[in-house]
Amino acid sequence: MDAASRPAVVIDNGTGYTKMGFAGNVEPCFITPTVVAVNDTFAGQTRATTNKGNWMAQHSAGVMADLDFFIGEDALARSRASSTYSLSYPIHNGQVENWDTMERFWQQCIFNYLRCDPEDHYFLLTESPLTPPETREYTGEIMFETFNVPGLYIAVQPVLALAAGYTTTKCEMTGVVVDVGDGATHIVPVADGYVIGSSIRSIPITGKDVTQFIQQLLKERGEHIPQEESFDVARRVKEMYCYTCSDIVKEFNKHDREPNKYIKHWSGIKPKTGAKYTCDIGYERFLGPEIFFHPEIYNNNFTTPLHVVIDKCIQSSPIDTRRALYKVCVTKMSFYGSKYHRNPEFIFNGQNIVLSGGSTMFKDFHRRLQRDLKKIVDARVLASNARLGGDAKAQPIEVNVVSHSIQRYAVWFGGSVLASTSEFYEACHTKAEYEEYGASICRTNPVFKGMY
Known part of the structure; x- marks a missing residue:
């Protein structure tokens, strides 16, 4: 054969x-x-x-x-x-x-x-x-x-991540891929299937950094976790309990008011002695993913939030590709065996920001990213309208960050x-x-x- x-x-x-x-x-x-x-x-x-x-x-x-x-x-x-x-x-x-x-x-x-x-x-x-x-x-x-x-x-x-959503010939292979992996984070604009190399952005915040930050927080709080198990415990805490909050100050207050509701408990067995140990998981649940939006709490040498880097990536792309990067029709498909069939229920318009990588799967990560990115875009449109004056108005730009089960x-x-x-x-x-x-x-x- x-x-x-x-x-x-x-x-x-x-x-x-x-x-x-x-x-x-x-x-x-x-x-x-x-x-x-x-x-x-x-x-x-x-x-x-x-x-x-x-x-x-x-x-x-x-x-x-x-x-x-x-x-x-x-x-x-x-x-x-x-x-x-x-x-x-x-x-x-x-x-x-x-x-x-x-x-x-x-x-x-x-x-x-x-x-x-x-x-x-x-x-x-x-x-x-x-x-x-x-x-x-x-x-x-x-x-x-x-x-x-x-x-x-x-x-x-990133081109493959974009292809995961483009399974029709009607939609061009154009969009911005936010790929957050365990060891690298890239923001990559793609136009017609070709990577715009000069506009690629990379940030020194990855999934491994989230794990290490959680590990550091647990250690500073004095949780009794065996040294050889601390990184693995932090990784599991990240995958099982972490989520993205809308406001970090409000989240602190919620945890302080109702600790029994928000604090989780982790139990394990020491590998050397076989003795059981437990620890509490509190602020780490939302502080871990927060380093993407406030990186200064983890790395003093890098203070630019993820949504700002994404906006700079699009703005640095060639001017004739920007609107396509901001607003593209995306059609998801249903999959049966080796055949792809069109599913008209999943059609949306908006800014084509495609998430990829396990470290983008925190609960409400896409909503937080969309909200913060929308603020930047709306502020730019308002500033443009103020400069133009009169009846001339800049067209509003929709922002839609897509989250899906296969990201x-x-x-x-x-x-x-x-x-x-x-x-x-x-x-x-x-x-x-x-x-x-x-x-x-x-x-x-x-x-x-x-x-x-």
Whole structure:
């Protein structure tokens, strides 16, 4: 059977988590932490035998080091259970920093998780919007040389997040993507499927920073949480209890008036002694996500709120694209198997701000972002009307920040949508092209707009 007749493999590698699955599915088959646990024992044996010149022992140790590793939750569990395993995070701030570890990670994803033969499937991988072209070459070399894939497409993450909502040919691939991941936050304007590179904004506030801020607050309050468990507890508190408030002062007063209503309780077991411990979760519930709107409470070196950065991103885009970025028709689709069907119930107009990433899923996050962004836009319109005077009036601009259930893996879902089209296989770089022209073909990937 030809590889083009099989569903493509879609892998979205993020700093914190990797989503993987097959094109045509609504959700990824697996969501796993992007981490690798390597057995240091064999690495130490390799160094020792190198000094002694024992080639056979060195070769055996090297082979075992290549085989004895784990990824994802298995890696985290193995590192907690044994001190001989060390954790390695191949992606930092959206960029691959350790290619050997990244190759091992992909190997486990393909063979142990997806359980497929890479020679039988086309592959769609994702990259950060600020990824240098050399990184695409390294990715192409690994995929074509190590895994011998028949075809490869490397897509920009914000474009895929936008494609998750655009499944009709009537709507252009235009909008602003707010992608808040565990290790990187980007605001990316996209016009007709092309990223406006000069207007990309990045802020040093990410999902991991929210976790660390909650961890810091719990520590300063004197909660008795084991040191080795503090980060994991903070992460779970963030995912289970945090929400976005409309007014931070009013929220403090609400918690003080009715502590029993708003304070949550966390209980756990100390890993070393097995003793139980408990802690209270109070102000951390709303102070964690608040760092996106008041970053000065966490980072004195960065004080620009997220909604201000989004507005600057749109205003710095080419003037002929701004209105399209501010107001675009968006049609959501319902999904059945591998077919997309139009659902007329989900049609809305407004500012096309698309949220992506797990750290945008706090309760009322989109409402707070929309409210604060609307204030900036309305103030600009009023100032413009004051300057114009007379009967000349600037047209009002609607603001609509979209929140949906799939925004945690919107990038992967967008890849699933695009990789389900016939145009995808035509846009992919093939093994034959790689052998003829080399890895430089992966520096660019054509943008295809057809959805059917």
